[in-house]
Amino acid sequence: MSEESLNNPNISLAALKAGDRAEFARLVDATSNHIYRLALKILRDPQDAEDVLQETYIKALRALPEFEGRSSLSTWLYRIAVNEALMGLRKRRLNLVPVDEDPEEEDAHPGMVLTDWCCLPEDELLSAESRQRLDQAVDELPETLRVVFMLRDMEGLSIRETAEMLGLTETAVKTRLLRARLNLRNQLSLYYAERLTEKSSE
Amino acid sequence: MTEICNCKGLASTISEYIDGELPPELCAELEKHMSECENCTIVVNTMRKTIDLYKQPEPTNPLPDEIKSRLYTRLHLEDYLNK
Structure with missing residues (x-):
């Protein structure tokens, strides 16, 4: 927005x-x-x-x-x-305290799902069911990652604006953004890979 | 079966690469790697697509009537509720 x-x-x-x-x-x-x-x-x-x-x-x-x-x-x-x-x-006492490094940093780069689903038609990528899956994937992100992703990628704020809004350093915002994006990319890849399999068996 | 990619060096740079904020040297390095690694190209493309999908505006529903009504009451704007 x-x-x-x-x-x-x-x-x-x-x-x-x-x-x-x-x-x-x-x-x-x-x-x-x-x-x-x-x-x-x-x-x-x-x-x-x-x-x-x-x-x-x-x-x-x-x-x-x-x-x-x-x-x-x-x-x-x-x-x-x-x-x-x-x-x-x-x-609600959720963890939004400014930190530069998260303890689970080591797990920041899990293995990645490798299905190229970009070729799926747009109406399938954004069907009602797909939109529901997109929402669910964001909802399942840890709070600290979800808020950063939402402000930066869904609301269109810059890295600096997001950092100011959350009282975080720009580095912390970038780290969290990367982790949120990797996580969502993986979730969507799992979902769309299924759609591709269904399509090819039709 | 689902393949798994573990090109570790790449992961930390793709987000900034997609935003066009990666320093030129790293950018060149990543692009060279991508030209040789199909898996990493897929990761970059699907991440870019993921972000695009989240940027698509959602179909908008109007503010539910009861929420609107309570808001206008709280703000002493009842007179304007149905205008």
Whole structure:
């Protein structure tokens, strides 16, 4: 997605700052679905995601007087939402402490599945069932890897932005990203290899 | 049967290679290796495809009505709920 894809139909910052409720409602209408989906992806719990959704706008309203418009309104809102969601994760005491090296580093490069499934047609790669398998593979990643992969590859943040958002070094982000990508590539390879076998036996 | 690749030196560089962030010398080294190693070419291609697939936008469902309703109530925007 990336913050740019937040639907942003020319909301007037001046009107928002002046306390225009109708303008605020337009902002909420244009951005709430995206923010909810983002929170749901990070937290994987509908109730927690709804809390983040509500808190994001409450925090935004409170911070609005200090917002100078150096970034776009949607980028600003997006950052508040990601921070809220990450805080939700921390509240659940999940391990997001900044570390440069993970203890399981030695196992970072497991053997790799070698099936070339790139030739599968796009509608098969992204069928409803395949999408479900993609979601499941991300869900099964360890928290530390999942959040990095989500922000960088699914949300389109840069390495530096991801590092800032998570309070990690860029090196740590790269290490985690690599491990997440290797893991997902392997999971998808196992799945699509089966699809290829099924196809060839049809 | 599933083949397994163990070209260890490669694994740590492919992620940055795919992002176009690998220093030129390492990039050249990796590309030379790939021209000789079919397995590593598959790993790079399938990893690139994996990332591509995750970048595809999901079909979007609207925000569920009850969640929208609770949000608007919490924000005192009830008057705008059905506009």
